[in-house]
Amino acid sequence: MTTFALATFAVLLALAALRAPIFVWSAAVGVMGASWAVILGFGATTNALLAAAFLGLALALNLPALRRRLLSDPVLAVYRRILPDMSPTEKEAIDAGTVWWDADLFSGRPDWERLLATPAPRLTAEEQAFVDGPVEEACAMANDWEITHERYDLPPQLWQFLKEKGFFGMIIPKKYGGLGFSALAHSEVVTKLSSRCNALAVTVMVPNSLGPAELLLHYGTDEQKNHYLPRLAKGQEIPCFALTSPEAGSDAASIPDFGVVCKGNWQGKEVLGMRLTWDKRYITLGPVATLLGLAFRLYDPEHLLGGHEDLGITCALIPTATQGVNIGRRHLPLNGAFQNGPNWGKDVFVPLDWIIGGPEYAGRGWMMLMNSLAAGRSISLPASSAGGAKALARVTGAYARVRSQFHTPIGKLEGVEEALGRMAANAYMMEATRVMTAGAVDQGEKPSVISAIAKYHMTEGARACVNDAMDIHGGKGICLGPNNWVGRGYQVLPVGITVEGANILTRTLIIFGQGAIRCHPYVLREMRAAKEMQGEEASREFDDAFTAHIGHTLANGVRTLLHGLSRSMFATAPITAAPETRHYYRHITRLSAAFAFLADVSMLAMGGALKRKEKISGRLGDVLSMMYLASATLKRYEDQGRLKADLPLVRWSVRRALHSAQQAIDQVLSNFPVKALATLLRWIIFPLGMPFRPPLDSRNRECARIALEPGAARDRLTAGIYLPKGEADATGVLETALLATVACEPIEKKFREAVKSGALTPRSGADTAQLARDQGLITAEEYAQWQRKEALRKRVIMVDDFPQDFGRAEIVRKLLDDQPARAKAA
Numbered sequence: 001m002t003t004f005a006l007a008t009f010a011v012l013l014a015l016a017a018l019r020a021p022i023f024v025w026s027a028a029v030g031v032m033g034a035s036w037a038v039i040l041g042f043g044a045t046t047n048a049l050l051a052a053a054f055l056g057l058a059l060a061l062n063l064p065a066l067r068r069r070l071l072s073d074p075v076l077a078v079y080r081r082i083l084p085d086m087s088p089t090e091k092e093a094i095d096a097g098t099v100w101w102d103a104d105l106f107s108g109r110p111d112w113e114r115l116l117a118t119p120a121p122r123l124t125a126e127e128q129a130f131v132d133g134p135v136e137e138a139c140a141m142a143n144d145w146e147i148t149h150e151r152y153d154l155p156p157q158l159w160q161f162l163k164e165k166g167f168f169g170m171i172i173p174k175k176y177g178g179l180g181f182s183a184l185a186h187s188e189v190v191t192k193l194s195s196r197c198n199a200l201a202v203t204v205m206v207p208n209s210l211g212p213a214e215l216l217l218h219y220g221t222d223e224q225k226n227h228y229l230p231r232l233a234k235g236q237e238i239p240c241f242a243l244t245s246p247e248a249g250s251d252a253a254s255i256p257d258f259g260v261v262c263k264g265n266w267q268g269k270e271v272l273g274m275r276l277t278w279d280k281r282y283i284t285l286g287p288v289a290t291l292l293g294l295a296f297r298l299y300d301p302e303h304l305l306g307g308h309e310d311l312g313i314t315c316a317l318i319p320t321a322t323q324g325v326n327i328g329r330r331h332l333p334l335n336g337a338f339q340n341g342p343n344w345g346k347d348v349f350v351p352l353d354w355i356i357g358g359p360e361y362a363g364r365g366w367m368m369l370m371n372s373l374a375a376g377r378s379i380s381l382p383a384s385s386a387g388g389a390k391a392l393a394r395v396t397g398a399y400a401r402v403r404s405q406f407h408t409p410i411g412k413l414e415g416v417e418e419a420l421g422r423m424a425a426n427a428y429m430m431e432a433t434r435v436m437t438a439g440a441v442d443q444g445e446k447p448s449v450i451s452a453i454a455k456y457h458m459t460e461g462a463r464a465c466v467n468d469a470m471d472i473h474g475g476k477g478i479c480l481g482p483n484n485w486v487g488r489g490y491q492v493l494p495v496g497i498t499v500e501g502a503n504i505l506t507r508t509l510i511i512f513g514q515g516a517i518r519c520h521p522y523v524l525r526e527m528r529a530a531k532e533m534q535g536e537e538a539s540r541e542f543d544d545a546f547t548a549h550i551g552h553t554l555a556n557g558v559r560t561l562l563h564g565l566s567r568s569m570f571a572t573a574p575i576t577a578a579p580e581t582r583h584y585y586r587h588i589t590r591l592s593a594a595f596a597f598l599a600d601v602s603m604l605a606m607g608g609a610l611k612r613k614e615k616i617s618g619r620l621g622d623v624l625s626m627m628y629l630a631s632a633t634l635k636r637y638e639d640q641g642r643l644k645a646d647l648p649l650v651r652w653s654v655r656r657a658l659h660s661a662q663q664a665i666d667q668v669l670s671n672f673p674v675k676a677l678a679t680l681l682r683w684i685i686f687p688l689g690m691p692f693r694p695p696l697d698s699r700n701r702e703c704a705r706i707a708l709e710p711g712a713a714r715d716r717l718t719a720g721i722y723l724p725k726g727e728a729d730a731t732g733v734l735e736t737a738l739l740a741t742v743a744c745e746p747i748e749k750k751f752r753e754a755v756k757s758g759a760l761t762p763r764s765g766a767d768t769a770q771l772a773r774d775q776g777l778i779t780a781e782e783y784a785q786w787q788r789k790e791a792l793r794k795r796v797i798m799v800d801d802f803p804q805d806f807g808r809a810e811i812v813r814k815l816l817d818d819q820p821a822r823a824k825a826a
């Protein structure tokens with residue numbers, strides 16, 4: 001009997017795991033039920049009653065019409081009652097964009113072979129030439145200290161250079177005079193620029209991200225495109241996009257800025273137009289913009305357009321020279337020095353055909369914004385964060401080798417090593433995410449959930465990196481000046497955290513909230529059946545999605561348990577993946593099943609309240625995100641040819657992602673509102689306890705070594721950033737000092753050992769190396785080499801000091817001398 005009970009249990013698990021159709025379930029349950037009746041020896045009456053009950057249930061489940069009437073329709077009725085109504089703006093946000101690898105991770109069965117078969121993103125020769133040429137040149141022209149302390153702006157010649165070389169038209173097709181770059185190229189340009197100067201990167205990012213050009217490309221009329229796109233491409237127009245107002249930040253759909261459709265006089269003629277009133281703030285490039293992309297709510301009280309009174313959010317292009325437009329004042333965003341400021345207008349009359357897309361796009365602004373958000377969000381901030389992280393890993397590794405305390409390079413002290421190793425692995429994972437995400441955009445995706453994941457985790461990754469870098473640099477990172485390569489990055493970092501969906505909101509509301517609807521294989525279908533369909537159509541669609549949903553949840557639950565009991569041994573991994581990383585794929589497959597199951601049970605247990613339970617949904621979002629970041633890391637390892645030297649970075653970051661995902665699940669379970677369900681879930685998800693440990697210290701050491709050691713692995717880790725040539729620049733001196741330090745280590749070892757053995761006695765105030773040379777312990781050439789290294793080391797560790805006025809008087813004189821050049825550039 002025990003054997004048969006076990007066999008019954010195994011068959012049920014197998015049916016669930018394999019998502020057997022209902023008729024197979026019915027047949028199997030019928031056969032097993034009959035066998036149990038024989039084994040247990042029930043009487044004829046009991047057998048007849050049980051058989052009748054079984055047949056009734058089987059018929060109800062197998063006959064769709066009956067199933068709908070008895071099961072799905074009542075569930076649909078309850079679902080309709082509890083499903084919160086969605087505002088049109090929420091619906092447009094949900095519908096926007098596409099899903100990609102996130103849907104695989106949400107399914108519980110990621111198709112790894114498909115991911116690995118995606119070609120590694122590559123630049124064209126022309127794009128590479130641009131990165132190696134004009135981008136390199138723009139970086140060389142940007143002196144971050146001069147920009148952030150003296151000018152609070154890019155120098156006029158750099159503005160001019162950016163315009164002439166087409167930096168503002170990377171996303172504009174060639175037929176309009178733009179560069180027509182791929183998402184990867186666009187991302188590569190921003191990566192390099194941001195490794196040099198944040199203000200430079202932001203200035204280039206904004207015209208290429210969500211704004212006039214992007215909106216015109218998708219929705220503009222031919223006339224608007226033909227007029228504006230060539231001008232934007234060549235920098236003859238400087239665009240900005242103004243959505244945020246003092247009362248509406250994260251809740252941007254509630255902007256109070258408005259327009260009223262009316263007739264008015266325009267260039268001597270009466271035309272149909274809008275009277276606009278707005279008050280915006282934080283608008284990047286606003287103070288220097290010539291073309292203002294403006295979002296406002298449009299009303300038509302006199303029904304001049306024939307439709308509703310409240311038409312909804314609308315986007316228009318307003319030349320800033322238009323009478324009544326107030327622009328030009330500046331905010332000072334953490335010394336970022338990129339142009340940013342408020343703008344406003346009251347009752348400014350403009351023609352209706354200034355609406356992007358013309359009058360028929362009145363009220364469709366939110367849809368336009370939501371649909372255009374994903375591409376830019378996949379590129380700009382991920383690229384600037386990856387550029388920052390790679391640059392920080394490079395300079396911090398170098399500094400930690402050049403700077404010694406306790407007679408040891410600080411990078412070899414375990415505490416510092418821990419932070420440095422973390423930075424290196426972080427930079428690897430961020431770069432992997434940047435490239436994979438930009439690659440998805442180049443495949444035609446507009447990945448709404450993935451872009452939120454990339455935006456949130458890359459800006460947080462950059463924050464972690466800059467915090468580590470600051471700690472490692474100590475006072476050197478704190479005293480600002482031209483010789484500080486970390487401090488400005490530290491200051492300006494929160495800007496990325498705040499813009500394009502502030503991070504707390506992105507993590508706790510968007511990633512899982514949008515993911516659960518968009519990436520889930522059935523939820524959106526169920527919602528549409530409930531809210532957008534009626535009668536027979538709704539009943540059929542809901543029944544189809546709902547029954548499949550039950551099978552999906554059961555399958556993931558059983559697979560989660562089996563993967564837990566077998567420690568992921570039988571979970572899917574791609575046979576084409578490197579053997580040394582295959583177990584990671586298996587673990588992610590296990591996590592994916594667990595996540596899909598947990599997400600379903602959470603939605604079932606909490607329903608619409610889950611949206612408000614941001615602590616829970618934030619953690620569920622973390623699980624999805626960690627799987628995405630780990631997938632990107634594994635893909636990068638494959639795309640780069642499985643370079644063994646990079647394996648510590650892969651291992652550290654994937655293990656950390658697995659561990660973080662596990663901790664997030666643990667916290668969801670610990671805070672789950674239905675305690676009995678939480679216990680059951682924990683038993684299913686972690687039947688043998690929590691399997692993933694944080695990365696090992698030994699692995700962390702290997703990662704730190706990559707940042708400390710000049711060579712191919714370090715160059716690969718930091719590829720794509722700007723490297724100053726020569727010693728004119730502080731980071732150029734640092735690179736040279738690193739090489740000199742490494743070259744001098746054997747020399748230092750000689751006289752250290754001589755001191756230890758007593759062959760050399762250091763004297764206070766005397767140069768030990770000189771004594772070593774005098775005693776013939778090192779050669780004259782070695783001494784000269786050591787002296788040069790010392791000179792470089794001193795330059796590296798020095799910090800800047802200033803006159804009482806921080807040189808302001810001198811700066812003002814210099815800027816006044818610059819007036820003619822500035823006027824020309826403007």
Ligand SMILES: Cc1cc2nc3c(=O)[nH]c(=O)nc-3n(C[C@H](O)[C@H](O)[C@H](O)COP(=O)(O)OP(=O)(O)OC[C@H]3O[C@@H](n4cnc5c(N)ncnc54)[C@H](O)[C@@H]3O)c2cc1C
Nearest residue numbers: 241242243244249250282283284333499500502503504505
């Ligand atoms: C330097 C800079 C440049 C910018 N550039 C532009 C630009 O060019 N154009 C433009 O239109 N806007 C721009 N912005 C505006 C930017 O997009 C907003 O700052 C952002 O949307 C957040 O709004 P807020 O600052 O008013 O913060 P708030 O909306 O007040 O948010 C404050 C905090 O509450 C959190 N929060 C809000 N709602 C929720 C929620 N439902 N759940 C959980 N947490 C929530 C946020 O995450 C944040 O942490 C810029 C801002 C800055 C600082």
